[in-house]
Amino acid sequence: MRISELSTATGVAVPTLKFYRREGLLHAGASTSPNQARYDETHVARVRLVRAMVEIAGLSTATAQRVIAALDDERMPLNTLFGVVQRAVTTPAALTVHSSSTGEETDGARIIAELCLRRGWNVHRGNPGLATAAAVLDAYVQLDRADLLLTLDAYADAADTVARSDLGAVSGAGDITAMTDIVVIGTVLGDSLLSGLRRIAQESESQRRFSAPPASLAGSEESC
Amino acid sequence: MRISELSTATGVAVPTLKFYRREGLLHAGASTSPNQARYDETHVARVRLVRAMVEIAGLSTATAQRVIAALDDERMPLNTLFGVVQRAVTTPAALTVHSSSTGEETDGARIIAELCLRRGWNVHRGNPGLATAAAVLDAYVQLDRADLLLTLDAYADAADTVARSDLGAVSGAGDITAMTDIVVIGTVLGDSLLSGLRRIAQESESQRRFSAPPASLAGSEESC
Numbered sequence: 384m385r386i387s388e389l390s391t392a393t394g395v396a397v398p399t400l401k402f403y404r405r406e407g408l409l410h411a412g413a414s415t416s417p418n419q420a421r422y423d424e425t426h427v428a429r430v431r432l433v434r435a436m437v438e439i440a441g442l443s444t445a446t447a448q449r450v451i452a453a454l455d456d457e458r459m460p461l462n463t464l465f466g467v468v469q470r471a472v473t474t475p476a477a478l479t480v481h482s483s484s485t486g487e488e489t490d491g492a493r494i495i496a497e498l499c500l501r502r503g504w505n506v507h508r509g510n511p512g513l514a515t516a517a518a519v520l521d522a523y524v525q526l527d528r529a530d531l532l533l534t535l536d537a538y539a540d541a542a543d544t545v546a547r548s549d550l551g552a553v554s555g556a557g558d559i560t561a562m563t564d565i566v567v568i569g570t571v572l573g574d575s576l577l578s579g580l581r582r583i584a585q586e587s588e589s590q591r592r593f594s595a596p597p598a599s600l601a602g603s604e605e606s607c
Numbered sequence: 608m609r610i611s612e613l614s615t616a617t618g619v620a621v622p623t624l625k626f627y628r629r630e631g632l633l634h635a636g637a638s639t640s641p642n643q644a645r646y647d648e649t650h651v652a653r654v655r656l657v658r659a660m661v662e663i664a665g666l667s668t669a670t671a672q673r674v675i676a677a678l679d680d681e682r683m684p685l686n687t688l689f690g691v692v693q694r695a696v697t698t699p700a701a702l703t704v705h706s707s708s709t710g711e712e713t714d715g716a717r718i719i720a721e722l723c724l725r726r727g728w729n730v731h732r733g734n735p736g737l738a739t740a741a742a743v744l745d746a747y748v749q750l751d752r753a754d755l756l757l758t759l760d761a762y763a764d765a766a767d768t769v770a771r772s773d774l775g776a777v778s779g780a781g782d783i784t785a786m787t788d789i790v791v792i793g794t795v796l797g798d799s800l801l802s803g804l805r806r807i808a809q810e811s812e813s814q815r816r817f818s819a820p821p822a823s824l825a826g827s828e829e830s831c
Contacts, residue, residue, distance in 0.1 A: 410808055412759055413771045428750065435746040439739070465813055469806045495807075504811040512806030515663070519800040524658040526652065528792055530776060535790075537772030541765035546808035548761030550816055552754060557692030568752055574805070576743040576762055578798045582736030583719075584763075585794070587728040589689055 386412075389422045393430040397579070400430065408433045408443055408451055419604035440571045446471050454567050461553075461562060466510070468570045473511040494532070498539055545577060610636075613646045617654040624654065630668055632657045632675055656792070665704060670695050678791050685777075685786060690734070692794045697735040718756070722763055749814045785790030 387464055390397045403409040412420030429451075436447045449471040453464055495517045499506065506513070523531040549569050556562045614621045627633040633653055635746065649783030653675075660671045673695040677688055719741045730737070745756040773793050780786045 431746070439746055460737045461817055462810075462813055465809065471808070475807070482634045484713075499807065504737035504807050505814055506807050506810040510807055510810050512803040512810075515799055515803030516807065519796045519803065522655075522663055522796055523792070525655050525742060526659065526788070526792055528788060530779065531789065531793055533779075534769070534772040534776055534793070534797075535800075537768050538797070539804055541768045541801060542808040543757070543769070544765045545805055546627050546757040546759050546812045549805075549809055550812040552758055553813075554816060555754065555757075564750070564752060565755065568747070568750055569755055569758070570809070571742045572746055573758070573762070574798075574802045576738055576759075577695075577765060577801060577805070579739030579743065579799070580734040580766035581765055581769055581773075581798070582697070583723065583728055583730050583740065584766040585689065585693070585773055586686075586730045586734050586736075586768045588774040589686055589777075590729055593685055596651055599702065 384422050385419065386422065389426055389430065393434070393473060394428050395430055397432060400555075403430065403433055405433055407448055408444070409457075435568075436470065436571050440472070440575050442472065442571065450567060450571065454563065461559075461566065464563060465570070468567055470511045472571055473515055488519060489521050490524060491517035491522075492534070494520050498535065502543070541577075545573065549573060608646050609643065611645065613650055613654065615635050616651050617658070619654055619658060626752065627654065627657055631672055632668070634679075635691065659792075660795050664696070666696065666795065666800050672789060674795065678787065681825055685783075687788065688787060688790055689794070690731075692791055694698060694735045697739055713741060714748060715741035715746075718744050718759070726763060726767070769797065 384392065386397055386400055389395075390400055393400075395403075400409065404411070412422040412426060415421050423445075433451070436450060442450070442488070450468055453459060453467040453471070456464075459467070467589060494511070495513055498504070520532060520535070522566055525528060527573045550571060553562050553565050556565050608616065610621055610624055613619075614624060615727070619627075628635070633650060636646040636650065639645050657671055657675070660666045660674065661668070666674070674710065676691055677683060677691040677695070680688075682732075683691070719737055724822070744756060744759070747753060776793060777786050777789050778788075780789050
């Protein structure tokens with residue numbers, strides 16, 4: 384198909400497709416003349432993936448590029464791909480908060496290390512989640528909200544639940560291409576799904592605890 | 608304290624403090640002369656909060672501004688504050704993906720509505736999580752990974768677990784100021800904590816399922 388047809392198939396405007404192409408987010412089509420190229424279903428799939436990463440997960444173009452480069456590297460083992468994608472979608476500042484300190488281990492880092500031991504979580508020191516989680520706990524303490532540390536075990540339970548489900552989906556895929564897709568799509572979009580569902584559950588739980596009795600809500604046409 | 612002392616107390620450079628001040632992220636100090644102001648502990652706390660929102664949660668300055676404005680609005684009831692903060696920290700694109708479509712309800716939106724019914728989640732149509740979660744499910748289908756829909760119930764279980772813990776922390780706070788702080792800090796940083804722990808649990812589960820037997824890892828000095 385031509386670029387105009389790729390645009391129709393994906394709902395993405397031609398100038399945006401050309402931008403994706405220039406930024407290395409979309410592989411080249413087969414040249415049919417100096418000014419024209421032919422695109423196929425692999426391009427449709429790729430455009431949809433880029434769009435989901437940028438529009439739904441809110442990734443920057445640079446971050447989406449790193450994910451796409453990892454996806455296109457066929458020699459990368461699955462575990463390595465996981466790490467690369469995880470690192471790409473983690474806020475860079477969260478990773479540097481720790482290393483920019485005095486070099487001593489913070490309270491947050493210690494609490495997370497103990498949590499890993501307690502739960503039998505076996506991970507490399509370079510896992511980006513370690514720095515992120517430790518930085519959040521340090522922030523809770525610094526912001527005089529050490530009481531939020533009490534939520535840690537519930538958050539860890541939740542993380543275990545989704546990780547088992549994530550890896551179950553990877554294991555259940557038929558072949559390595561499908562497994563790779565699931566690692567990338569599940570890691571990038573799973574964070575958005577989880578935070579979306581958290582907002583729904585939070586409002587529902589907040590209504591239950593702090594609002595007038597349900598009778599007053601029953602008549603509302605605004606409820607889900 | 609003077610601005611230089613505020614800088615020392617928070618570890619944030621003076622030009623950055625002036626930037627926060629100009630952008631409305633930091634309230635004015637008490638004027639002591641046309642060119643000088645005096646700051647206090649409320650400024651220290653606010654700078655730490657802004658820094659955590661920007662550096663750890665990765666919020667833009669504009670988003671942090673909206674959260675701060677809601678926090679400073681003392682007339683805002685707790686439930687409303689929750690909604691405003693949730694909306695502020697949701698990727699704007701995720702909210703528009705749905706409304707920019709043909710106006711028909713998508714498969715993702717239907718699946719999420721059924722999920723709410725099944726779980727007894729009572730929320731307003733405007734909850735930003737509804738659009739985000741539906742957009743992710745629609746993306747799974749569009750990306751030919753409908754098998755990822757099977758992870759939905761595990762994600763919903765996880766969301767319930769953290770939401771109950773979040774609201775438990777709010778209820779457990781002593782007064783309305785503490786409750787407000789917890790709503791803001793927990794909503795903004797809780798997403799980062801959850802995604803961090805998810806990355807740790809994913810790597811651990813991935814090692815367990817796809818790697819050589821644990822014996823080969825036991826000698827590694829890189830493990831957590």
